[in-house]
Amino acid sequence: xxxxxxxxxxxxxxxxxxxxxxxxxxxxxxxxxxxxxxxxxxxxxxxxxxxxxxxxxxxxxxxxxxxxxxxxxxxxxxxxxxxxxxxxxxxxxxxxxxxxxxxxxxxxx
Amino acid sequence: xxxxxxxxxxxxxxxxxxxxxxxxxxxxxxxxxxxxxxxxxxxxxxxxxxxxxxxxxxxxxxxxxxxxxxxxxxxxxxxxxxxxxxxxxxxxxxxxxxxxxxxxxxxxxxxx
Numbered sequence: 001x002x003x004x005x006x007x008x009x010x011x012x013x014x015x016x017x018x019x020x021x022x023x024x025x026x027x028x029x030x031x032x033x034x035x036x037x038x039x040x041x042x043x044x045x046x047x048x049x050x051x052x053x054x055x056x057x058x059x060x061x062x063x064x065x066x067x068x069x070x071x072x073x074x075x076x077x078x079x080x081x082x083x084x085x086x087x088x089x090x091x092x093x094x095x096x097x098x099x100x101x102x103x104x105x106x107x108x109x
Numbered sequence: 110x111x112x113x114x115x116x117x118x119x120x121x122x123x124x125x126x127x128x129x130x131x132x133x134x135x136x137x138x139x140x141x142x143x144x145x146x147x148x149x150x151x152x153x154x155x156x157x158x159x160x161x162x163x164x165x166x167x168x169x170x171x172x173x174x175x176x177x178x179x180x181x182x183x184x185x186x187x188x189x190x191x192x193x194x195x196x197x198x199x200x201x202x203x204x205x206x207x208x209x210x211x212x213x214x215x216x217x218x219x220x221x
Contacts, residue, residue: 004151006151009149032208036212043112043113043212043213043214043215044152044200044212045211045212046209046210046211049208049209086151086152088151090208092165094157094159094164094165095140095204095208096142096154096157096165097142097144097152097154097210098154099151099152099153100151101149101150101151102150102151
């Protein structure tokens, strides 16, 4: 069965500091991974997906199949990055998502 | 069309009562998903529709839960004989064929 692990619940950094949000997965097939973000009082929204290989709002994430990881990184955090971040794995013929428990990122001024 | 909508946004009910939630997906999205999220957890998959056909149900979906998507448009999720353990945020998402899922704001259910 597929599994997504986000080992930390909270990351608190100062503005301008680097950020790395960890995500590890377990899946027997070819993984398709996503990071979703939920800002305060807003709905869950897609931040980025590994197949796009894009940088969104300064965030990047590289799929490492050897380490089964998909860590989210940003070199210089901004206060507006404060939010809940979820790593998710797409699986099965019906493309359902399996989410990690999420991590709260708090960026202090 | 500004995105996936869900109604109601909040529902408080007494144990044993039936509740029904509605989801209106983005127009022309043929895929529709229901997820449940409890405190401190990420969303968990409940069920999936492709057009009007319910193609997958999670083991989380007990016999008290039923979902429909008549005519392949909006969907409803009904919980019969609610229990306190049903208290959660119920999320709906729709998707075109690109695998990106667009989420609604959720319905927060509180069972007293």
